[in-house]
Every structure is written in C-alpha cells, then in structure tokens.
Amino acid sequence: xxxxxxxxxxxxxxxxxxxxxxxxHLARDHKADVVLLEQGTLTSGxxxxxxxxxxxxxxxxSITRVLKYSVDLYKGLEAETGLATGWKMTGCLRLATNxxxxxxxxxxxxxxxxxxxxxxxxxxxxxxQMWPLLxxxxxxxxxxxxxxxxxSPSDITQSLAKGARMHGAKIVENVRVTGFEMHDGRIxxxxxxxxxxxxxxxxxxxGQWARQVxxxxxxxxxxxxxxxxxxxxxxLDGLSTDAPTIRDPDRLTYFxxxxxxxxxxxxxxxxxxxxxxxxxxxxxFRLFDDDFDHFEQHMVQAIERxxxxxxxxxxxxxxxxxxxxxDGNFILGVAPECKNMFVGAGFxxxxxxxxxxxxxxxxxxxxxxxxxxDLWVVDIRRFAGMHRDRQWVxxxxxxxxxxxYTIGFPHEEYQSGRPRLVSPLYDRLKGHGAVFGSKLGWERxxxxxxxxxxxxxxxxxxxxxxxxxxxxxxxxVREAVGIFDQSSFAKYEMSGPDAATVLDLICANDVTKPVGxxxxxxxxxxxxxxEADLTVARIAEDKFYIVTGTGFRTHDFGWIADHIPxxxxxxxxDVTEEWGTLSLMGPRARNVLSQVTKADVSxxxxxxxxxxxxxxxxxxxxxxxxxxxxxxxxxxxxxxAAIGEVFDVLMAAGAAHGIKPIGYRxxxxxxxxxxxxxxxxxxxxxxxxxxxxxxxxxxxxxxxNFIGRSALAAVAGQPLKKRMVGFTAGADVVLLxxxxxxxxxxxxxxxxxxxxxxxLGKAIxxxxxxxxxxxxxxxxxxxxYELVVAMDRVxxxxxxxxxxxxxxxxxxx
Numbered sequence: 034x035x036x037x038x039x040x041x042x043x044x045x046x047x048x049x050x051x052x053x054x055x056x057x058h059l060a061r062d063h064k065a066d067v068v069l070l071e072q073g074t075l076t077s078g079x080x081x082x083x084x085x086x087x088x089x090x091x092x093x094x095s096i097t098r099v100l101k102y103s104v105d106l107y108k109g110l111e112a113e114t115g116l117a118t119g120w121k122m123t124g125c126l127r128l129a130t131n132x133x134x135x136x137x138x139x140x141x142x143x144x145x146x147x148x149x150x151x152x153x154x155x156x157x158x159x160x161x162q163m164w165p166l167l168x169x170x171x172x173x174x175x176x177x178x179x180x181x182x183x184x185s186p187s188d189i190t191q192s193l194a195k196g197a198r199m200h201g202a203k204i205v206e207n208v209r210v211t212g213f214e215m216h217d218g219r220i221x222x223x224x225x226x227x228x229x230x231x232x233x234x235x236x237x238x239x240g241q242w243a244r245q246v247x248x249x250x251x252x253x254x255x256x257x258x259x260x261x262x263x264x265x266x267x268x269l270d271g272l273s274t275d276a277p278t279i280r281d282p283d284r285l286t287y288f289x290x291x292x293x294x295x296x297x298x299x300x301x302x303x304x305x306x307x308x309x310x311x312x313x314x315x316x317x318f319r320l321f322d323d324d325f326d327h328f329e330q331h332m333v334q335a336i337e338r339x340x341x342x343x344x345x346x347x348x349x350x351x352x353x354x355x356x357x358x359x360d361g362n363f364i365l366g367v368a369p370e371c372k373n374m375f376v377g378a379g380f381x382x383x384x385x386x387x388x389x390x391x392x393x394x395x396x397x398x399x400x401x402x403x404x405x406x407d408l409w410v411v412d413i414r415r416f417a418g419m420h421r422d423r424q425w426v427x428x429x430x431x432x433x434x435x436x437x438y439t440i441g442f443p444h445e446e447y448q449s450g451r452p453r454l455v456s457p458l459y460d461r462l463k464g465h466g467a468v469f470g471s472k473l474g475w476e477r478x479x480x481x482x483x484x485x486x487x488x489x490x491x492x493x494x495x496x497x498x499x500x501x502x503x504x505x506x507x508x509x510v511r512e513a514v515g516i517f518d519q520s521s522f523a524k525y526e527m528s529g530p531d532a533a534t535v536l537d538l539i540c541a542n543d544v545t546k547p548v549g550x551x552x553x554x555x556x557x558x559x560x561x562x563x564e565a566d567l568t569v570a571r572i573a574e575d576k577f578y579i580v581t582g583t584g585f586r587t588h589d590f591g592w593i594a595d596h597i598p599x600x601x602x603x604x605x606x607d608v609t610e611e612w613g614t615l616s617l618m619g620p621r622a623r624n625v626l627s628q629v630t631k632a633d634v635s636x637x638x639x640x641x642x643x644x645x646x647x648x649x650x651x652x653x654x655x656x657x658x659x660x661x662x663x664x665x666x667x668x669x670x671x672x673x674a675a676i677g678e679v680f681d682v683l684m685a686a687g688a689a690h691g692i693k694p695i696g697y698r699x700x701x702x703x704x705x706x707x708x709x710x711x712x713x714x715x716x717x718x719x720x721x722x723x724x725x726x727x728x729x730x731x732x733x734x735x736x737x738n739f740i741g742r743s744a745l746a747a748v749a750g751q752p753l754k755k756r757m758v759g760f761t762a763g764a765d766v767v768l769l770x771x772x773x774x775x776x777x778x779x780x781x782x783x784x785x786x787x788x789x790x791x792x793l794g795k796a797i798x799x800x801x802x803x804x805x806x807x808x809x810x811x812x813x814x815x816x817x818y819e820l821v822v823a824m825d826r827v828x829x830x831x832x833x834x835x836x837x838x839x840x841x842x843x844x845x846x
Contacts, residue, residue: 054392
C-alpha cells in the first residue's frame, strides 16, 4: 500500500521480522484489522544483516516453547505463502573445551530433557565425524541439538509479510512515525509523514528505533545498539552444505554454512556500542565500515578451530548494529507508562530464532491484554526508573553482550553500574563483612564474610566459596535471631472510599479483613495463573499497605493499576523510597523487639498476620508480623531517614541475644526448608494457586468475585493434573532448578527451584509433578523418585508438606 488508512484496530510499527511476525499472527489468528508501518522497506533495519542462526533451548520453559514454535512455523511457512524461508534443520553443535563448560552442558542437556527437547552429549571423535574440518584436539566434548538450524532472515520476513497480507493485514512502506496523539495515558492516533491514523492499540516493533518511538509516547525501551560483526567466506573444500551450525563459546565464536562457505562471527568481551542518542532515521540497508582490527580476535580463534579458514577468501564483512538489552533478554509486553502501547524489541541478535514465536505470543498479548504464557523474563515491566539512564543502560548492556558466550555460573552477579541504589545501612552492613548482590539496582547483602575470609564470590559449577558462611547464617536464624535489610522491597499504598472494593476484586484472598489484619495473597490472571504474590495490610478503613518483591516493583504496580476500574474512587501510589524495611527473624526475635518498644509484642497482643504501629527509638514503625523464613519474626517498616538509628538500637538490644545481620542466600535456604513459594520460579502465570498448594489463600468459599475466580471454579473438584511438591536429595547434590523429576523411572516434571537446607543437611528442590489422570496424594507417595542432575540420576524423597517446621521441631525437642 502507498496510502494510509484513516483508522485501524491495531498499528504495528516496524517491518522487520518481529513486526511482520506480529502482524501475521494478529491477522491469521485473531482476524484483527492490522496496519503495519515501515519507515523504509521491509527488513531494511537490522533484520537484513542478521546471521540467521536458529537455536531453541533457553533456561525458561516458556521461552524455549516460544523458540520451538519459531522452528515449527518456519518449517511450514513456505507451503502457506509460496515464499521460501531458507529454513534448514542442520542441527547445532556446542563445543566444550574445559570441565566447567562440560558441566554447564550436562546441566543444559538435563534442562533440554525437562523441556521435552532432544539434546545429546557427544565425544570429540563424534564431532570430528560430523564436521571433518574442525580441529577437535582441545575438546572435552560437545552438545548436539538436532532440531536447531538456520534460515534466511529476509526471506522469512518477506514470507511472514505475504502471509500477513493474505490474512488481511495492510502494510505501508516508506512512512515514518513522527509522534502520537494521546489522552489520559492512551494513544488515540499515530502521527506519520503520510498523515494520522486513529487506532485502539499500537505495537512498537521498531527494532533499534524502538527506544525513540517509545519516547514519543513517554515510554522507556531500554535497549542499546551494539556493532556486531561477522564475515562470509568463499567456498571451503570439504564443507558439506548440510553441516551443523557451530557454537564455540570458549572461543567466543559461531559458524554456519552458507553457499559452500562459512558465516563466522562472535561475541567479544570488548564490544563496540553505537550511539546513546537517537539512531538516524536514514539508515536503511546501511552498515558500518569494516573493522578488521577489532574482528581479529575472532579470526585468531576461528582459524585455530577451523585451520582451513586461514587460506579462505573473505567475500564480505558485515558490521551492523543490533539491539541489545541490559540483561540479555528481549523485550515484550505492554508498556507501564502507556496503557495501549505494546513492545517487541531488543532481541540481542537472536531475533530470527525468536521472531516466529515472539510474534505469536505478542499478538495474543495485544488481543487479550495479558500474556498467554509465563513471559516474565522478557516482560518490559521487569525494568524500572533506573533504566532511563542511558549511560547505565549502555554500561550494563555491554557487560551482558560480553557474557553472551561466557560460562553461566550459578548465582553470578553483574558488576557494571554498581552501586546504583543503596539503603542507608549500606556502609554499616559493609562493616559487618557484607558481600553484596544487585536486584533492580538495589545493593543487597547476599552473605557476610566471616572475619579473616575474603568477601567476594568465587564462582564455580559446584559448591561455591560462600557455602559454609551461609550455613552459619542459616543456623543463626534457626537458633537465635538475625536481622535482614530488605529496604529494597517494593511498597505501595492504596487509599480512598473504594480501596477495599478494588482490592477485593484484584486479590485472590480476602484482604477486606478488619483494620490491623495482614493478608498473604496472589493476584491472578483470567486463566487463574499467578501474576503476583504479595502481602496486603489494612492500616485504616480506607487505606491499605502492599508489599512485594524488589524485582517485581514495576510489574506488580502496573498489574494493580491496570485493573482498577475507571470509576473507582481510589489513590494508588508507589512509596518504596519512603520506607526502609528491617526483618527481625528467629526464636529470640520477640526478646529483642520487646526491649526497644513500649508496645506489647506478646503473641496475645500481637499475633501472626497482624500489623501494628509501634515506636522504636522515637520513630514510628509499621510492624508486620509475618515471616518468609519460617521463624518467629516481624517486618519492621521504618521511615527511611530513621532506619539507621533503628538498626543501631536493634543491634545494641540484640547483642545479649546474639543478633547478627543475615543475607539473602541464607533467606533462600530457610524458605526452601519451610516450603514457601517464590514467584517467577515456583509460581508463575502458568500455575494456579490450587496446583501450587496455595488454595488456602484463595477465597473460593466466599461469594466475592475476583479476577481468575471463574477459571478456578471451572476446575474445582476435578483431579489436579499437576501439583507442586518438594524433594530432598543427598548432601553432596547441587540443585539449581530445571532438574528432571523421575517417578518410577519415568519423567513427570522438573524442579522450579533448588538449593540446600542446612538444618536438614540435604539438597532441596521444588517442582510440579504432572499426570494427565490426576495427581493424588497416593499417586505421589506410592512411588520411588530420582532427580536427573547434570545428566546423573540421584535418589530423591518426595515431601507433600513443609520439610522443616521450626515450632514443631522445638516442641518435639
């Protein structure tokens, strides 16, 4: 089309693979009235110069499913549209040259099995048979994923565009978006060089321009263009046209066959960014000048791997910008700042692998208003205000780029842009030996180095250097009292005459209890899946205090805000920076708290799941009687300016009781023993409270309506086809999550989280056991279990309830 319609239901901005895939799925699956706008011609941004490798396995089951969908789509797209996609299922070899990498591959192969994929571990000799030109002298082995492959980025995109047109979508090229007409946080019209187009929803798939397109609507898309180079060689004698793609991560390089030659590129530790300003509008089919000096590091490694490359001619070097993100994951979803702009961008050089599936889920998201799968790891609402800082985004993105092929050690922390956000206790905790990690910019103590030991993480694929120190912290909370700085918690307040009614609709549990009561609740989607997991304290008849996890600040605030009825008389605000949080936990917590406040903190006066306003050191404190470690304790929410003084008073009063500051890794171990669920791993939008063992926190016995109720009611009384249960294994087993669960030797699920229980002296994992005919208690207990850990089968014991109950253990003792 050369003219612009005056109106469309949905406007997609960007004619690369993501935009065309989204338009295709909107038109094919949803019969939507779609107009796609491209400022140049289709594929002219970064799609046309993509390398075209298509891998599928990721650490997230949902993202792996998205990538598997891409492969299935590319296989059949030519038959539908008549346009070839260049798809070749060549398989992919990943090479390992050291034992840490080999252990990583063994864990990845286990993950692949958990997700229903076929990954094999093979010897150097087998690699040589499959790829005779490779030098395999330094290999420990390789992983082989036969269903991976390669495709032609431009051909796929053109085929998707034709498919979109076949299903009724309109595509307008050579039209640039210049702004938006907006009202009350919504886009009414898209302004372009060909005029305005009214619409109901906008999908920003503008690639490296997505940041500035978003800025026109006041939204932040934190991506950074980075120069990515690869070469295309002349023909190589002895190279098969169906040779597997190669990823050689220890040499930071990749290879794929192309017309008898090789495409070779890599991910260097010293990447070159493009601009932190606006990307020029006039950049269609453009590249940067060749930079062989920078690329030489890849050439040296590639020639050592494939000696024939030394004498191969280079037909072309491609040096083009690709959009990368601060955490290496792409960006999907509805923007928190604009209710009807969705984003699909920042694909970190695997947009071709992701394109088919990303368009599929994004189209569904646009139509339904909620994600069809657990897409948290790519959700735009994982970001926060700090991601508007372009220099910070640049620094962190370059670090993420440099880690693209490095070994993925468990618990590894990013280092750039730190410290960004610190609580007023930062220096005090550092004085106690705190070793900090970072979560959404906040510096948080992961563990405390004992005197005389080095306060830093030493990464490995097995037990890490902090294991014993964290064990000491764990036991201290079980035996005495610990204090956690959890000031990074996200905190909101909702007030107004309709506050109780609104929260009753949004929350699965009853939060309309009397003033002074505290409720643990999930927020559900229309499928009954868990979108958030938080606490709601009623602090006045018309005022509620809501606390959720650090990383979920933007997401959970957005979910609540999006579901407040337009006519509701409420005020909803984020008060995170106003309150610091000290969690006082352990059997001696009451002894300490009673010494610093005149308030009665006895169990009779201050029972569990209550909130009270008390005073400590002359400061008002909002005290919540709740625990995430399974011990007696309180969350003490303190005005941020007073938290230092309150901490000092607690430490002084607690000295006689052995009080110590405790880190987040001990907290994780403590919560695993008690069986508390973690959102984003154990509970996700794919899981219902009934499946997760959280039915006690759902008000199904009341008449109250709430989001997700109908979905839960539809399966009430039916056997659950999956249930979350716990497992323990030997003390020497390292569980991280995604290990396969075997019941009587047959796979029935995988772990969602794993760690170590120091009180039990065992490895602990949680995961969903699946069975089409229902998962009853008898089904669970009348069986033997094993876990597949890095391809080894280890015996495991199943647990239907908490593995350790401190109160019962002490009563028995």
